[in-house]
Amino acid sequence: MSKGFLVSLEGPEGAGKTSVLEALLPILEEKGVEVLTTREPGGVLIGEKIREVILDPSHTQMDPKTELLLYIASRRQHLVEKVLPALEASKLVVMDRFIDSSVAYQGFGRSLDIDAIDWLNQFATDGLKPDLTLYFDIEVEEGLARIASNSNREVNRLDLEGLDLHKKVRQGYLSLLDKEGNRIVKIDASFPLEQVVETTKAVLFDRMGLAK
Helix, strand or coil: CCCCEEEEEECCCCCCHHHHHHHHHHHHHHCCCCEEEEECCCCCHHHHHHHHHHHCCCCCCCCHHHHHHHHHHHHHHHHHHHHHHHHHCCCEEEEECCHHHHHHHHHHHCCCCHHHHHHHHHHHHCCCCCCEEEEEECCHHHHHHHHHHCCCCCCCHHHHCCHHHHHHHHHHHHHHHHHCCCCEEEEECCCCHHHHHHHHHHHHHHHHCCCC
């Protein structure tokens, strides 16, 4: 790659983004691709401390706008401290969640103004968007059932939300897919992990111009 390539992974709770990424990493390394993986909120010290505040199950009184602004603050620090330097070093950067999560969760899920969220995303990122967004789609009930059956997964404040919010989040992602179909590619996450990994690999390799 002559310059860095930014990929974001998005999806409802329980879609399996992290598992797919873990399976893809050795494949990319075999290809000689320098990869930085990171997550939102978090990724850097300040971001991780903000993550603790956002996802703490005891913080049920958090106002939706407070939640949004905390995500945006974490996003900015994470970007300047970790993501941009890696892109400047011509690395592949794979982010577990990015700008689209704010639209889906706080916009559609919390019913906050989408235009305001778009402005805040623009402000925090100086207009940076992923070169490719992989959206892992799954029925809400199936995703939440996966979480419930995985005793090793952290249970955070968003996992405790009602079914209605999670359904709104998924609709938000599907709306973004309709709006930005060139950047966002839908991956059916209901299939077995091995199949989802192969589909994801094919899409990623094609966009990056890597031989399969």
